[in-house]
Structures are given as C-alpha cells and as structure tokens.
Amino acid sequence: MSNWKTAFRSFYYETADNPENIVLSRSHTALLVIDIQNTYLEPDSDPREAARWQPFYDRMNTIVIPNNARLLEWARGEGIEVMFARIACQTQDGRDRSLSQKKPGFNYLLLPKDGDDSQIVPQLSPQGDEIVVTKTTDSALTGTNLRLILRNIGITDIIVSGIFTDQCVSSTVRSLADESFGVVVVHDACAAATDELHEKELEIINMIYCHVVGMDELPGLLAPQSSAWPTDPGS
Template sequence: MSWKTRHRSFYYQDAPEPADLDLSPSETALLVIDVQNTYLARPDRASVSPADRASYDAWTPFHERMQELVIPRTADLLQRFRRNGMECLFARIACQTKDGRDRSLSQKMPGWNNLLLPKDEHASQIVPELAPQGDEIVVTKTTDSALTGTNLRLILHNLGIKNVICTGIFTDQCVSSTVRSLADESLNVVVVEDCCAAGSHALHEQELAIINMIYCHVVSAEELIGMMRL
C-alpha cells in the first residue's frame, strides 16, 4: 500500500488517489518540530519509584521509536536536504522569560503540557543528533503551531517556499497544529510518518488519519526520498 491509499479516514475512504506530488527542490523546505532535549531525557528505570513505573513503562515505546526510527531517519533527511542545497528549518518550544510568564495558555495548563523551557537552558535545545548547522533558521515559539507563534510565515515567503516537509513531535499536538496552520496559508504540506511520534503509537496513527488528504499528504521517508530523488 502506497502513500496514496494509506492513513485514510472515514471521509476519504472512497476518494480518488491523489496526483503525484510536485516538490521542486528550490520551493521545498524540511521543517523539524520540537525534537528537544526535554522530551528525550529519561532516568534509569531502577531509579524510578515503584509507584511511578507504570507511567515510565508507558512511555518506553515512544523513546524506543525516537531513538531507533525518528531521529535516525530525520537525520538522514537533513543530510540529504543539505547535500542538495535545500532549506532546513527548525522549530522549538521555549519561553523568553525564566518564569515562563510569556507562555501561551496551552503551555500553562496543569499536567503534562505545563513545561517550563527558558530559551537558553539545556532542556529547550534541539537534540544534538538533529542540531541546526551553519545559518539554518530556528524559530522559537510559545504556541503549539510553529506558524502562529513566530515569523515563520514570513520566512517561508521570503525563501520562496511553497512545500513544507514536516517531521518531529508530537504528531497529535505541535506537528498537527503546525500542519493545519501551514495548510490554512495554502502551503503544500507533507508529513513524514516515520519521522514523527506521539506519546503512543495509537495517537500517532489516529492523528495521521485525521490530517491526511485535507491538511497534508502523509508519506514515509523512503517514499519521499524516491519521489524527490534525494
């Protein structure tokens, strides 16, 4: 099954196959979303209290997917884009203030989303394996969408970008919010399914079906490399 028929929701079960994607290198950019140190940091399981181990273990598939699949394949895409002189951009969550008073409401909600990530601290930096190189552009946001909370819209326009290839975390949160914002600006959006992850694989798959064929097209890294001859 190819990208043209995978990840179809109820709405698109009987829709015709989409046309081949036209991804001109000069008009296409790779966007890496929120792959930051804070999300990959993890203590040794032996140091976790028995009461917290169920939660710890529930996150294990996410960490395995990130280390074994998402980060290596995203690093490979970055290398291919750079080799072909194509734009590589990055988005990260970080607040300008130490106490996080400039964060959006969604990033102040109690629970898992309530992360304090001052811009200069280690936790808010992009992981070393995917670190920007040279003059590659990084936008810093206090929103889920990388477009809404930054000048990314203007940057893409100034670069002459019409197609945005999205990777990163979390599929059902910041990736999805960014994809929807980009689509609303009439940019062509492609999500690389094996370069993204959600807290659970079920959430990842569910969100891909929700956004596919209306806000973006969902492809694998191998399919993208083939269609762009990277």
C-alpha cells in the first residue's frame, strides 16, 4: 500500500531509498494555509469557462476546504502555530503588484486588500491573533516578512496546504526549502486547476523541496503525545 514514503515519486527518486521518519515538534512547527480566497470560488461569468473549471470548484468545495477546516482544528488543538497567506495589493489600482500579477491572462490579479474577493473563505477564517501575511508574489516567503516571523517564533518546520499546487504552493515550498525549513505538503488539502497538474507538481517537488503526505498520515508525524484527529460529532 502506498504511503508518503513511496507516493509521488518522480523520475529522480524512482529508485531512491525511503526517507527517514519525520518527527514534528509542536512548538517548532507551523501550519501555513495559502491563498484559499473568495475570488477562487466565484464561477466565471462565461458559462464555458465556468464549466471548464467545474472540477476545480468541486474539489475545492468537497475536499480542499473541508480538509483545511480539519487541519486548522487539529493544529489549533495541538498547539501548532497557524498562519495564512493571501494575495492582496495595498492599492486600489494594483500598482504595487509584482509583474506576474500584472500580466494578462489567468495570473492577472487585482485584489485590493480590503475587498471581499481578497478575503480568506469564511469556512477557514483566522482566529484570535493568527498571523495573515499579504503578498503580491507567488511565494509567501519572497514577498512578505514571513521569513522574519518564522525565525522570531522559532519555527523550523512548516506544514503547507492551499492553492494552487503548481503555482503559489510550489513557489512557497521551494522558497522555504531554500531557506532550510523542513516542509510537509498535505496533498489532499491542496488543489491545482486540474488533478493532472496537481499530481504532476507534487511529483516534481516531493523529496527535493518537501515531503508530500496525506491528511490521515499527518498526526503520526508529530512527536509522541496525543495527536488523533478531533472526534467527529456526527459519528
């Protein structure tokens, strides 16, 4: 049966030995939820485009958002630092955006920081003093003071979830790895525009920049202590 040690192997790691066990310290680990914002759940006004994106909307509403809600509940219960990243510009006309967000096409993003479109979806709202970094870049590390925040708090390992797997998630993961943070990506709490893009990007980044794990494997990576998922009230 496939597990995080054997799944999502690219050509580079097809024959590599299995990695060592991951042990995450609660006090030195953060959960970073990336870019799950209202704008990405709004169907396109063009019916053809809306239909083309319907599998993405379905994955977001039935898998990614519910799984991130579980992740947040679990992390908060375990005392793991919870953080969010979102795309938002400081100006109304977006003149402070990076070049990639000014280019025509899908990546053209004009999301003023106070607009409803730029807010994190209500199901995953930050609580208390949980940190939200605002970026106009793909990488949450490159375009913010997140690096300083993580160092100040004493974080060494980051659990990453969110969208899009092949864009902002991947860029953030690579930046974190280059800064020598340990990174774990939760594959069933992420999405790309298509499942094919999602899975291919996970293969590309796995074992080089991060380790890709499933939701149900994550509690077992914590240093010994009670780490079971919260009990489902409906069970």
